[in-house]
Amino acid sequence: MIVLLYIIKKEFLQIFRDKAMLPLMTVLPIIQLIVLSNATSNEIKQVNLHVEDMDKSQFSQRLIHKIAANNIFHITSSSQNPDDVYRSFMNGTADIVLRIPNNAERDFYRNKSTEVQLLIDAINGQAATVGSGYLNVIVNSFNKEMRSEVKMITPNPNGTMIAIEYSNWYNPELNYKHFMVPGILGELVIILILILTAMNIVKEREVGTIEQINVTPIKKWQFILGKLIPFLCLGLFLMVVGLILGKVLFDIPMVGSLWTVFAYVVICLVTVLGMGLLLSNYADTQQQAIFVAFFFVIIFVLLCGLFTPIESMPVWAQKLTIPNPIAHFVAVMRNVLLKGSTMADMSYRFIVTGILALIFNTLAIVTYKKTI
Amino acid sequence: MKSYWAIFKKEVYHILRDRRTLLVLILLPFTLVLIFGFAITNEFKDSKIAILDQSKSVLSGELINHVAASQHFFIDDYIMSIEDIEPIFRKGEVKMVLVIPPDFEEAFTRMKKADLQFIIDGTEPNFANTVNQYASRMVNRFTSLKQGQQTSLPYQIGIEARMIFNPELSSAYNFLPGVIALILLLISAMMTSLTIAKEKETGTMEILLVSPISPLTIILGKVGPYAVLSFINTVIILVMGVYIFDVPIRGSLILLLVMCLLYVITALALGILISTKAKSQQVAMMGSLVVLMMPTMLLSGFLFPVTSMPMPLQFISKIIPATYFTEIIKNVMLRGAGLQYVIFPAGVLVLMTLVFLVISLFSFKTRLE
Amino acid sequence: MDKTKKVITVDHLTKKFGDFTAVDAITFDVHAGEIFGFLGANGAGKTTAMKMLIGLSKPTSGTGTVAGFDIVKNPEKVKQNIGYMSQKFALYDDLTIEENATFYGGIYGLKRKVIKSQIEHMLDDLDLRSSRKQLVGQLPIGWKQRLAFSVAMIHDPSIIFLDEPTGGVDPVTRRIFWEKIYEESSKGRTIFVTTHYMDEAEYCHRLSMMVAGKMVAVDSPANLKEKYGVKDMNEVFVHIANQEDWR
Numbered sequence: 001m002i003v004l005l006y007i008i009k010k011e012f013l014q015i016f017r018d019k020a021m022l023p024l025m026t027v028l029p030i031i032q033l034i035v036l037s038n039a040t041s042n043e044i045k046q047v048n049l050h051v052e053d054m055d056k057s058q059f060s061q062r063l064i065h066k067i068a069a070n071n072i073f074h075i076t077s078s079s080q081n082p083d084d085v086y087r088s089f090m091n092g093t094a095d096i097v098l099r100i101p102n103n104a105e106r107d108f109y110r111n112k113s114t115e116v117q118l119l120i121d122a123i124n125g126q127a128a129t130v131g132s133g134y135l136n137v138i139v140n141s142f143n144k145e146m147r148s149e150v151k152m153i154t155p156n157p158n159g160t161m162i163a164i165e166y167s168n169w170y171n172p173e174l175n176y177k178h179f180m181v182p183g184i185l186g187e188l189v190i191i192l193i194l195i196l197t198a199m200n201i202v203k204e205r206e207v208g209t210i211e212q213i214n215v216t217p218i219k220k221w222q223f224i225l226g227k228l229i230p231f232l233c234l235g236l237f238l239m240v241v242g243l244i245l246g247k248v249l250f251d252i253p254m255v256g257s258l259w260t261v262f263a264y265v266v267i268c269l270v271t272v273l274g275m276g277l278l279l280s281n282y283a284d285t286q287q288q289a290i291f292v293a294f295f296f297v298i299i300f301v302l303l304c305g306l307f308t309p310i311e312s313m314p315v316w317a318q319k320l321t322i323p324n325p326i327a328h329f330v331a332v333m334r335n336v337l338l339k340g341s342t343m344a345d346m347s348y349r350f351i352v353t354g355i356l357a358l359i360f361n362t363l364a365i366v367t368y369k370k371t372i
Numbered sequence: 373m374k375s376y377w378a379i380f381k382k383e384v385y386h387i388l389r390d391r392r393t394l395l396v397l398i399l400l401p402f403t404l405v406l407i408f409g410f411a412i413t414n415e416f417k418d419s420k421i422a423i424l425d426q427s428k429s430v431l432s433g434e435l436i437n438h439v440a441a442s443q444h445f446f447i448d449d450y451i452m453s454i455e456d457i458e459p460i461f462r463k464g465e466v467k468m469v470l471v472i473p474p475d476f477e478e479a480f481t482r483m484k485k486a487d488l489q490f491i492i493d494g495t496e497p498n499f500a501n502t503v504n505q506y507a508s509r510m511v512n513r514f515t516s517l518k519q520g521q522q523t524s525l526p527y528q529i530g531i532e533a534r535m536i537f538n539p540e541l542s543s544a545y546n547f548l549p550g551v552i553a554l555i556l557l558l559i560s561a562m563m564t565s566l567t568i569a570k571e572k573e574t575g576t577m578e579i580l581l582v583s584p585i586s587p588l589t590i591i592l593g594k595v596g597p598y599a600v601l602s603f604i605n606t607v608i609i610l611v612m613g614v615y616i617f618d619v620p621i622r623g624s625l626i627l628l629l630v631m632c633l634l635y636v637i638t639a640l641a642l643g644i645l646i647s648t649k650a651k652s653q654q655v656a657m658m659g660s661l662v663v664l665m666m667p668t669m670l671l672s673g674f675l676f677p678v679t680s681m682p683m684p685l686q687f688i689s690k691i692i693p694a695t696y697f698t699e700i701i702k703n704v705m706l707r708g709a710g711l712q713y714v715i716f717p718a719g720v721l722v723l724m725t726l727v728f729l730v731i732s733l734f735s736f737k738t739r740l741e
Numbered sequence: 742m743d744k745t746k747k748v749i750t751v752d753h754l755t756k757k758f759g760d761f762t763a764v765d766a767i768t769f770d771v772h773a774g775e776i777f778g779f780l781g782a783n784g785a786g787k788t789t790a791m792k793m794l795i796g797l798s799k800p801t802s803g804t805g806t807v808a809g810f811d812i813v814k815n816p817e818k819v820k821q822n823i824g825y826m827s828q829k830f831a832l833y834d835d836l837t838i839e840e841n842a843t844f845y846g847g848i849y850g851l852k853r854k855v856i857k858s859q860i861e862h863m864l865d866d867l868d869l870r871s872s873r874k875q876l877v878g879q880l881p882i883g884w885k886q887r888l889a890f891s892v893a894m895i896h897d898p899s900i901i902f903l904d905e906p907t908g909g910v911d912p913v914t915r916r917i918f919w920e921k922i923y924e925e926s927s928k929g930r931t932i933f934v935t936t937h938y939m940d941e942a943e944y945c946h947r948l949s950m951m952v953a954g955k956m957v958a959v960d961s962p963a964n965l966k967e968k969y970g971v972k973d974m975n976e977v978f979v980h981i982a983n984q985e986d987w988r
Contacts, residue, residue, distance in 0.1 A: 006847025
């Protein structure tokens with residue numbers, strides 16, 4: 001046991017001595033947390049609109065005013081020249097073009113039906129659907145207004161209807177940050193720890209110090225544990241700082257027990273550390289370790305449910321999230337912090353992660369070779 | 373020129389020798405494109421819901437059947453009381469509980485107005501909104517099925533919506549430019565900064581620097597192979613986009629490739645800049661990860677809309693090369709724009725490249741003095 | 742001291758990498774307190790042979806004991822009783838002299854008190870008392886090597902293995918280093934050293950010569966010179982190498 005303490009002490013000395021890496025390991029993740037939490041919002045808050053009003057009537061003006069009154073839409077330009085439509089898309093000044101045709105007003109009153117056109121730049125599908133959805137709502141409500149003005153108020157009194165009342169639990173204001181911050185925190189800590197551990201043993205191999213250690217009677221598990229514990233501490237430290245910042249800056253709710261959170265964090269970090277050490281055992285150079293670790297990180301991050309819900313993925317991709325510690329981490333953080341899920345509720349995540357931890361660390365110890 | 377090729381060749385050997393890194397570099401574009409193309413969809417289906425049927429009537433049974441028949445929802449559980457909602461949400465699987473009140477059928481048939489309640493797990497705001505939308509749509513369809521088609525009213529303002537550039541709303545149109553920007557940056561900037569940092573660490577850089585070859589030749593020779601590799605990857609991604617995801621190349625292919633080349637040069641300049649600052653591979657790695665990868669992925673408008681971000685981040689987004697590059701790609705490739713529409717973002721990239729090079733040259737010189 | 746006691750015995754030790762035989766059935770003994778030199782050209786198999794003895798590499802066939810323990814069955818017991826210093830300098834550059842020594846003392850399982858007294862002893866010995874808090878990376882190479890030698894002996898092993906310990910140092914430093922080796926030998930420590938410097942070979946009590954994985958001679962420098970009728974070890978080496986060339 002005492003042997004272990006010496007290894008841990010040495011790792012800590014090295015961590016604190018590397019003046020170039022220390023800020024990268026401590027301050028940067030915190031900055032990232034703050035920046036990313038502000039950046040990763042899928043809410044569409046602004047849609048740029050180009051208006052081509054060929055009608056120039058009271059009708060068209062009222063519609064445009066009504067749209068402009070909604071603070072999502074920014075009318076960036078308007079003209080009557082059809083060439084401007086193309087130009088506004090190319091310049092990126094418009095996401096949607098609203099085209100009010102000639103005689104729109106006349107058709108409305110005379111033919112009792114008229115039409116407006118929406119040209120939607122659908123390259124960014126989400127912005128396109130959200131934007132056109134909002135525009136539909138606005139035009140429909142404008143339609144109702146106009147209809148009531150021409151005294152055709154009643155929307156079929158005989159129709160049966162089902163009124164829907166809905167409530168969003170846990171996050172009634174649908175605050176996106178409450179949802180993102182715990183997930184981002186988990187993701188950042190895991191990425192950092194994975195990459196640092198993946199590089200660690202390889203570095204000793206590159207420098208040659210590993211050979212000196214291998215001729216000592218040190219046990220494999222002592223060595224691996226000695227490497228694991230300092231990084232576990234670093235990870236826990238970052239989690240604590242991150243959670244405090246999350247509470248202070250973003251007021252994220254902490255409904256559940258923090259003990260549950262940290263119990264899970266420990267298991268999950270141990271899994272990640274095992275993965276990192278395993279990679280480290282196999283890599284020949286630091287560069288290789290970095291790239292292989294990076295490869296996995298990018299897959300883990302994209303398929304962790306942080307940015308797109310796992311429920312929306314195809315089944316095979318959902319299966320791929322089972323060995324992904326980040327996916328479990330994000331789920332546990334969200335459920336426990338926001339909803340107050342207990343350890344029993346999250347037992348599936350705990351068990352799966354525990355098994356992963358066991359597998360990776362056993363592999364890390366077994367594949368660590370003291371002989372060549 | 374000869375010495376340039378000598379360095380170039382040496383770097384090619386390094387790349388070819390290290391099979392694992394090479395494998396990652398080749399696999400990465402494939403994996404990313406496949407993940408973005410197939411795994412990350414906003415398709416909404418089989419979302420798990422629970423039902424609390426207090427009515428237990430014929431009509432509520434019909435409604436439940438209607439829900440069960442939909443592709444969008446999967447009935448995971450039936451619960452008995454309001455108290456059961458909390459525990460079921462805490463498990464994290466069920467996202468919505470549909471509550472059918474006791475008087476549902478009676479209200480519907482007698483009063484012509486019935487109530488339904490959706491209780492949604494709001495932790496995931498976007499998802500909560502989507503669940504709500506789809507569920508509402510489903511209930512509306514159920515209502516109209518029960519009462520027959522509505523005739524349309526007079527004084528109708530019709531809306532003709534046309535999705536241009538991407539009529540089928542394929543998500544590939546959005547992610548492909550982003551993936552290209554990411555991969556090119558990864559290989560060009562990260563690899564070069566790492567490889568230069570490695571030569572510094574092992575001391576081989578000194579040997580190269582004392583040789584009669586000019587430092588510029590050394591650096592250019594080192595980055596050359598990575599430029600080629602990035603370019604090969606660009607072509608792979610483009611081919612996958614065109615043949616697997618049916619993304620068109622509407623503008624000039626030559627213009628597109630020239631623009632990719634310009635961006636590769638910008639990324640290389642950035643990589644050189646990082647390597648002049650970084651003493652070790654670890655620092656270079658963390659530096660490129662934090663300064664390049666994260667902002668490129670998150671702030672260039674590829675995953676998240678830039679306009680929703682706070683002002684300081686919108687500003688950062690403006691100084692990220694990838695922002696301009698994705699704009700160029702979208703214009704040339706998807707909107708079929710000509711040179712005149714990309715001259716501004718291309719100019720910005722050229723300017724950035726020059727700035728990066730001047731700074732790295734400056735810090736390179738001060739180091740030698 | 743019992744000079745006849747065998748502390749290293751090697752019997753037909755062989756290491757193959759695929760088709761290539763790096764070490765070909767070598768057999769020899771080393772006595773307690775001896776300075777045993779392991780000579781050979783680069784690639785002759787010296788380092789591979791040594792790595793098998795210290796438990797870094799598993800033999801393909803053959804047996805051996807070091808400090809009374811079987812190198813195949815009990816490599817970890819061997820490690821407890823030996824010290825090792827490699828040609829690649831292997832202390833941590835980013836730790837101080839004291840921290841490095843404490844770390845290695847610690848992983849050999851020494852008591853805190855013992856480590857402390859060993860370090861004091863070592864610092865006195867090397868005259869480095871004033872720079873105990875200095876980072877190892879900042880020391881000149883000669884100092885580093887002497888320090889590495891001392892650290893390799895922090896757990897007071899009965900045998901110490903040195904793999905080309907004086908590579909890249911000036912003659913004066915080498916001379917000082919060898920004085921240190923003699924000092925340790927006089928205390929009864931067995932020294933097993935690989936080298937390709939022939940002047941260093943002269944300092945050894947006994948020498949073994951390796952050529953292409955085979956052990957071609959084991960004897961004292963004086964006997965070897967007499968046997969081949971030459972004046973110095975250089976000529977012995979050239980003689981043997983040429984003789985073996987036809988293989």
